[in-house]
Amino acid sequence: MSAPNFDAELNEFGYTNKLKRSLGGFHTFAAGISYISVLTGTFQLSYFGLSFGGPAYWWSWPIVFLGQLLVALSFAELASRYPIAGSVYNWAKKLGGQHVGWLAGWMMLLASIVSISATALAYQNTLPQIWSGFQVIGDGANATDAAVNGIMLALVLILFTTLVNAFGVKLMARINSGGVFIELVAAVLLIVALALVAVNPPTVVLDTSGTESAYGGSYLTAFLVAGIASSYVMYGFDTAASLGEESINPHRNAPKAILRALVASFVLGGLIILLGLMATRDFSAPELASSGLQFVLNDALGPLVGRLFLLAIFVAITVCVLAVHTAAIRIMFAMARDNALPAGSLLARVSPRFQTPVVPAVVIGVVAVALLLVNIGQPQIFTAITSLAIILIYVSYLLVTVPMLVARLRGRWKPVKEEGRFSLGKLGLPINVLAVLWGAGMTINLAWPRPEVYNAEPPYHWYLQYSSVLFVGVAAVAGFAYYWFVQRHKIGVLAEHSSTSDAEEPSPVA
Numbered sequence: 082m083s084a085p086n087f088d089a090e091l092n093e094f095g096y097t098n099k100l101k102r103s104l105g106g107f108h109t110f111a112a113g114i115s116y117i118s119v120l121t122g123t124f125q126l127s128y129f130g131l132s133f134g135g136p137a138y139w140w141s142w143p144i145v146f147l148g149q150l151l152v153a154l155s156f157a158e159l160a161s162r163y164p165i166a167g168s169v170y171n172w173a174k175k176l177g178g179q180h181v182g183w184l185a186g187w188m189m190l191l192a193s194i195v196s197i198s199a200t201a202l203a204y205q206n207t208l209p210q211i212w213s214g215f216q217v218i219g220d221g222a223n224a225t226d227a228a229v230n231g232i233m234l235a236l237v238l239i240l241f242t243t244l245v246n247a248f249g250v251k252l253m254a255r256i257n258s259g260g261v262f263i264e265l266v267a268a269v270l271l272i273v274a275l276a277l278v279a280v281n282p283p284t285v286v287l288d289t290s291g292t293e294s295a296y297g298g299s300y301l302t303a304f305l306v307a308g309i310a311s312s313y314v315m316y317g318f319d320t321a322a323s324l325g326e327e328s329i330n331p332h333r334n335a336p337k338a339i340l341r342a343l344v345a346s347f348v349l350g351g352l353i354i355l356l357g358l359m360a361t362r363d364f365s366a367p368e369l370a371s372s373g374l375q376f377v378l379n380d381a382l383g384p385l386v387g388r389l390f391l392l393a394i395f396v397a398i399t400v401c402v403l404a405v406h407t408a409a410i411r412i413m414f415a416m417a418r419d420n421a422l423p424a425g426s427l428l429a430r431v432s433p434r435f436q437t438p439v440v441p442a443v444v445i446g447v448v449a450v451a452l453l454l455v456n457i458g459q460p461q462i463f464t465a466i467t468s469l470a471i472i473l474i475y476v477s478y479l480l481v482t483v484p485m486l487v488a489r490l491r492g493r494w495k496p497v498k499e500e501g502r503f504s505l506g507k508l509g510l511p512i513n514v515l516a517v518l519w520g521a522g523m524t525i526n527l528a529w530p531r532p533e534v535y536n537a538e539p540p541y542h543w544y545l546q547y548s549s550v551l552f553v554g555v556a557a558v559a560g561f562a563y564y565w566f567v568q569r570h571k572i573g574v575l576a577e578h579s580s581t582s583d584a585e586e587p588s589p590v591a
Contacts (some may be wrong), residue, residue, distance in 0.1 A: 091165060091326065094175070096418065097580040100166070101250070101436040104328040108254040109335055111261040111400075113321035113342030116408060118200075118401035119350040120264055120394050122314030125203045127354065127373030133533065134307025135290030136358045137300070139351075141308030146347040148519035149315045153343045154505060155482055155516050156319050157336035158496055161503040164325025164335040167415025169477050176494075177484030179572060180564075185480035186416045187560045192473035193409035197449040199467035200405060201238045203398045205231030206375060211391050232453045238399060239453075242406040243446030249435040250327050253407055260400030267393030268349040274390075275356035278381045285358050305526055306533060309468075312523055314350065316474050318343045320404060323411040336503035406445060413441040418578040420571050421564070429575055468534060469552040472527045476553065479520040486513045528553065 091098055130138035156168075165171045169189045174182025205227060208215035217233060219226030245253050292307070293300035321338035325331035357374045360381040368376040375394075379387035417428035417438075432439045488494040489510050496504045505512055528549040536546040544551060 092580045093163075094165065094171060095574040095580055096165075096578055098326050099431045099578060100326045102327055102329050103251050104254055104324055106330075106334040106338065108258055109321040109324055109328050109331070109338040110341050111254070111258040112324055112404050112407065113318045113338050114345055115257050115261050115264070115397075115400040115404040116317030116320045117315060117342060117346045118264070118397050118404075119314065119346045119353070120268060120397035121200065121203055121401045123350050123353050123357075124374050124394055125200075125206065126310040126313050127357070127375075128370055129373075130307045130310035131290075131364075131373055132307075132370045133292055134300075134304050135292045136285045136288045136361075136364065137290075138304065138307035138310065139286040139354050139358060141304065141311040142347070142351050142354060145308065145311040145315050145523075146343070146351075148523065149318075149343060150340075151512055151516035151519055152478055152482060153318050153339050154512050155485060155509075156322065157339045157503050158505050158509065159481070159485070160319075160322035160325065160335035160339055161332055162497055164322050164328065164331035165415070166323055166326045167412040168319045168322040168325070169481055170412055170415050173477075173480045173484060176481065176488055179569070180561075181480055181484055183416070183421055183564050183569070184557065184561055185477045186412055186421070187564070188473040188480070188556065189477040190409060190412045190416070191556060191560070192470040192477065193405055193412065194445055194448050195452060195467060195470035196474075197239060197242070197402055197405050197409065197445070198235065198452040199470065200398065200402050201235035201449070201453075202231045204234040204238060204395070206372070207391055207394050207398065208234060210375065210379070211388050211395065229457060232457055235453055236450055238402055239406075239446050239449050241399070242403045243442055245403060246406055246410055246437070246442040247435065247439045249437045250324070250407075253403060257400050257403055257407075260396050260403070263393060264397045264400065265345075265349070267390060267396075268353060271390055271393075272349070272352045272356055274382055274386065275353070275360045279356060279359035280362060281359045283355065283359065285361075286355065288364075290364055305529075306531060309527060309534065312475075312527060313468075313471055315343065315346060316471070316478075317405070317408065319478075320408040323408050332497075333501050333503075406442070406449075409445050410438055410441045413445065414438040417441070418575050420573055420575055421568060423568070425571075426575055426577075429578060468527070469549055472524060472549060472553055473556065475520055475524045475527060476557075479517065479524065482513060482516045482520055486510075486517050489513055 130141065134141070156172075159172050160168065163172060163175060167186060170182055170186030173185035209230070215234065216230055218230035245256060289300050289303070292303045296302035318339045321342060322331075322335040325335050328334055354374070357377050361369065361377050362380055363369070366376065366380075368380075375391070378390055382390070413422065413428055416422045417425040419425070422428055428441050428444070429438065430440060431437065485494065494509075496502070496509075498504065530547045530549055532541075532546050535548050536542065
């Protein structure tokens with residue numbers, strides 16, 4: 082297939098491709114799986130699941146997978162039709178119009194930048210355990226010293242991802258693919274190692290550790306809280322489609338990459354958590370509630386082997402932040418070339434030397450660093466905002482699946498019927514309905530004003546407990562107000578990115 086055919090659907094949006102197609106199938110798969118980053122997510126958040134749900138929180142992993150699979154299937158069909166930069170933004174715009182698209186893009190961009198800062202902080206839970214020299218500020222025993230040191234390590238990582246993304250997608254893809262290969266090999270080896278030292282039967286996942294007692298004997302309530310740990314991991318698979326304009330044969334590769342990234346993460350992550358629980362010696366150990374599976378590694382496998390796997394987690398965190406940064410750049414670039422952001426012409430400029438949007442890479446890196454510095458003395462507020470970033474992502478996904486469902490019900494959704502293209506066929510409608518119900522349910526569960534999630538440590542403030550509703554509301558209303566009164570009057574594909582001499586915003590799917 083010739084290159085111009087790759088851009089046929091891109092032209093429907095009024096764009097001409099300014100990015101270089103150089104990424105193969107594994108590159109797009111690696112982008113999706115590194116964003117999900119099963120080693121980062123399972124180790125960073127296992128303490129939360131164990132604290133509130135005991136070993137039985139494991140069941141949230143397959144439940145979240147099935148729910149997210151419904152969304153991923155819908156996205157795969159969209160990726161087969163429209164493999165385009167800023168996937169969520171452009172899909173929402175095509176399906177629901179410019180207003181819906183802008184809101185989806187804004188929420189996804191905001192959430193991605195916060196996620197960069199939050200994920201980079203995971204270095205603090207890993208590097209000092211590998212070598213004490215990484216604890217530059219104090220000895221780590223003091224919570225304030227640990228927080229400041231974590232921010233310092235995160236700043237170094239964000240500087241690295243900014244430079245890599247600024248130097249071009251090919252360098253990013255090589256580093257990301259190499260990191261993903263190491264992560265996948267390490268995950269398999271870790272599964273084998275944990276299986277060899279297992280001391281508990283698989284039925285350990287039926288043990289609630291009495292966590293239901295904190296909720297009046299209702300384990301369902303405890304499980305809904307603990308399950309948040311799994312919902313924090315399995316998202317970001319749309320990144321494979323967001324690199325569509327830089328991929329070879331994206332109509333076929335992007336849908337496969339989306340589904341393969343999610344399925345691989347489910348299988349590997351599920352086995353790591355299961356076998357980690359089976360290898361746990363003491364479920365009453367206080368370190369388990371604070372460090373989760375990272376404590377299990379050192380305790381069950383010994384400090385030497387544990388450190389080797391912690392090195393793999395270090396690699397996983399690095400490529401995860403790199404992938405999130407890459408995805409955020411594509412969203413900013415996609416919105417900017419529609420002049421949907423301030424200084425759109427500058428943000429949408431593609432470097433002739435590096436063939437990538439350099440300015441968005443730098444702007445996003447600077448904002449992510451600023452978020453860390455502003456919150457250097459307010460770790461509780463930052464933790465709450467981090468949780469809220471995930472809610473924004475689930476909301477932005479809903480801003481795609483809901484308009485897609487409306488288009489199906491009105492008979493306006495017509496996927497391309499071409500051999501090799503992904504299509505749900507007659508299953509499209511029921512899967513889409515379930516994807517919307519799942520997304521709505523998860524958004525409510527994530528946003529529920531639970532004190533243990535949003536106001537867990539002193540000083541206690543009512544606005545922290547209700548920060549989920551307040552933050553999402555302010556982000557949506559303030560952002561959309563700016564768009565409505567200022568930016569929407571300037572919307573239009575920039576001349577240098579236009580495939581026509583008279584570029585207009587694309588009409589919704591017809």
